Amino acid sequence: MASKLRSMLPGSLPAGSRDDDKPPIVFDHVCKAFGALTVLDDVSLTFARGQTTAVIGPSGTGKSVLLKHIVGLLHPDSGSVHVLGIDMSRAKHTEVYRVRKRLGMLFQDGALFDSLCVGENIAFPLQQHRPDLSAREKRERVDHVLEMVELPGLYDRATSALSGGQRKRVGLARAIVNEPEIVLFDEPNSGLDPMTSDAIDALIHSMKEQLGITFVVISHDIVGTINVADRIAMLYQGKLIANGTTAEVVRSEHPILRRFLGRNLILPEHGDLTDPRLPGVP
Amino acid sequence: MIRWLGGFAGFVVDWFAACALKAPPPGRCMEEAYRIGVRSLPVLLTISIFVGTNLCLQGYNAFVPLGGQRLVGMFVALAGIRELAPIIAAAMVASKAGTEMASQIAVMKTREQIDALEVMAVNPLWWLVTPRLYGIMLVMPALTVISIFTTVTASYFTATIQLGLNGAVFLEFARNATSGFDLMTGVIKGFLFGIVICFVSTYCGFASKKGPEGVGQATNAAVVISSVVCVSLNYLVSQVLYG
Numbered sequence: 292m293a294s295k296l297r298s299m300l301p302g303s304l305p306a307g308s309r310d311d312d313k314p315p316i317v318f319d320h321v322c323k324a325f326g327a328l329t330v331l332d333d334v335s336l337t338f339a340r341g342q343t344t345a346v347i348g349p350s351g352t353g354k355s356v357l358l359k360h361i362v363g364l365l366h367p368d369s370g371s372v373h374v375l376g377i378d379m380s381r382a383k384h385t386e387v388y389r390v391r392k393r394l395g396m397l398f399q400d401g402a403l404f405d406s407l408c409v410g411e412n413i414a415f416p417l418q419q420h421r422p423d424l425s426a427r428e429k430r431e432r433v434d435h436v437l438e439m440v441e442l443p444g445l446y447d448r449a450t451s452a453l454s455g456g457q458r459k460r461v462g463l464a465r466a467i468v469n470e471p472e473i474v475l476f477d478e479p480n481s482g483l484d485p486m487t488s489d490a491i492d493a494l495i496h497s498m499k500e501q502l503g504i505t506f507v508v509i510s511h512d513i514v515g516t517i518n519v520a521d522r523i524a525m526l527y528q529g530k531l532i533a534n535g536t537t538a539e540v541v542r543s544e545h546p547i548l549r550r551f552l553g554r555n556l557i558l559p560e561h562g563d564l565t566d567p568r569l570p571g572v573p
Numbered sequence: 574m575i576r577w578l579g580g581f582a583g584f585v586v587d588w589f590a591a592c593a594l595k596a597p598p599p600g601r602c603m604e605e606a607y608r609i610g611v612r613s614l615p616v617l618l619t620i621s622i623f624v625g626t627n628l629c630l631q632g633y634n635a636f637v638p639l640g641g642q643r644l645v646g647m648f649v650a651l652a653g654i655r656e657l658a659p660i661i662a663a664a665m666v667a668s669k670a671g672t673e674m675a676s677q678i679a680v681m682k683t684r685e686q687i688d689a690l691e692v693m694a695v696n697p698l699w700w701l702v703t704p705r706l707y708g709i710m711l712v713m714p715a716l717t718v719i720s721i722f723t724t725v726t727a728s729y730f731t732a733t734i735q736l737g738l739n740g741a742v743f744l745e746f747a748r749n750a751t752s753g754f755d756l757m758t759g760v761i762k763g764f765l766f767g768i769v770i771c772f773v774s775t776y777c778g779f780a781s782k783k784g785p786e787g788v789g790q791a792t793n794a795a796v797v798i799s800s801v802v803c804v805s806l807n808y809l810v811s812q813v814l815y816g
């Protein structure tokens with residue numbers, strides 16, 4: 292469905308600008324504390340181009356904090372985060388904004404603007420950054436991504452009339468409408484019913500086939516993660532305790548990892564009960 | 574208190590650094606001006622009318638026993654145009670438009686919409702503060718003038734119809750006591766109060782704690798702080814111009 296995203300979007304730019312071979316996201320000895328609470332403790336991690344990396348870990352370990360470092364909403368106390376070659380905490384504002392224009396992010400609850408309708412929300416990045424597109428081209432693109440997230444014809448719907456799953460899909464449509472090179476997801480499955488959740492996973496999976504897009508998926512839900520991720524990194528109490536391909540990590544003997552995987556895969560009824568996706572919970 | 578002031582000063586400096594020279598988001602200033610104006614107008618008219626009536630009654634009580642019927646018009650004009658109308662306009666705009674600014678922005682912060690703006694490479698100060706600031710700068714002077722005329726007109730009718738004073742004398746003394754300069758003062762005050770209300774209210778929104786409690790606190794702080802600052806600023810401006 293989404294495999295030809297880049298070439299199918301009307302008014303697409305040619306897929307240049309991705310010439311450099313360096314990893315698009317590099318964490319180098321990042322430490323971050325809020326007061327006495329150390330959230331990231333010497334985290335070094337690279338995200339490979341064109342791959343889907345899942346960052347997993349129990350709630351409250353700092354997964355969202357990690358994501359906010361990528362987009363430059365938070366800055367490390369020490370160490371550095373480079374995104375598309377730019378040091379996000381030391382670069383000038385304009386350079387950070389230039390990097391952000393090449394990113395898309397799906398927020399936990401969509402973060403849609405209440406004063407705009409669905410279509411205007413999705414068109415927002417185009418309105419702001421793509422004066423080169425005509426109104427018709429923008430509209431075509433929005434209609435196209437609406438179809439991709441399986442919400443065709445919802446352009447004029449008010450955001451207040453959307454369900455939780457629909458909000459996420461609209462948020463996803465907004466994240467990808469301007470052809471980002473990196474797409475970030477914060478808990479794409481949390482708070483969703485199993486069917487919508489699977490649909491979102493399928494959507495991520497099919498977009499993954501689009502060459503060159505780097506995905507970062509934050510999740511405490513291991514089941515969905517295994518299906519979509521090429522690589523898995525696990526955060527636990529501020530430290531990176533595992534980092535490898537999905538197959539490696541799933542087979543790892545690391546005790547904490549085993550406990551996390553085991554609880555999620557084998558004993559779901561003792562897992563995080565706020566997650567409606569757990570198998571065994573009707 | 575000190576921390577609040579520091580944060581507020583930083584916020585205003587940030588706005589000037591990032592937005593003062595940048596064209597506002599197209600179309601949104603007029604939208605905000607219209608909203609601020611229309612929302613605040615009904616309550617402003619109502620309050621202005623009754624401030625006018627009471628100003629006249631108290632002027633009458635004060636001056637008529639001393640034989641100074643004619644001074645009522647002068648008193649109403651001086652107090653109404655120079656002091657009360659601008660302050661009333663500021664208080665009403667703070668309580669309608671200011672609280673709305675604070676709560677809207679606090680809700681956006683709670684729902685990660687401010688973060689979303691940043692991530693989409695749109696400066697939230699530019700997108701959220703600039704249109705409200707230019708909008709309020711546009712309408713506050715107008716609202717102040719409207720409040721001035723409503724207050725004085727209400728006083729006039731109270732004086733002539735209820736108290737049986739001579740309307741022509743009332744107007745003559747009102748006109749002689751004041752000048753275009755006083756009207757100008759009112760407009761300048763309105764302009765300044767508008768800027769204060771906008772910066773204070775939007776800052777309260779941006780600085781709010783996330784969650785419903787934070788939204789309530791931000792809304793409350795916006796109206797309290799902007800009213801206090803406007804009343805104090807009013808004293809300063811009057812001191813400079815008339816002291």
Ligand SMILES: Nc1ncnc2c1ncn2[C@@H]1O[C@H](COP(=O)(O)OP(=O)(O)O)[C@@H](O)[C@H]1O
Binds near residue numbers: 328353
């Ligand atoms: N801006 C902040 N100020 C203070 N503490 C924060 C902030 N953001 C996150 N935290 C704390 O950091 C820890 C990790 O948070 P988070 O990254 O949201 O966890 P999760 O892994 O569930 O996404 C939590 O204890 C949280 O309270």
Ligand SMILES: [Mg+2]
Binds near residue numbers: 477
């Ligand atoms: Mg989180």
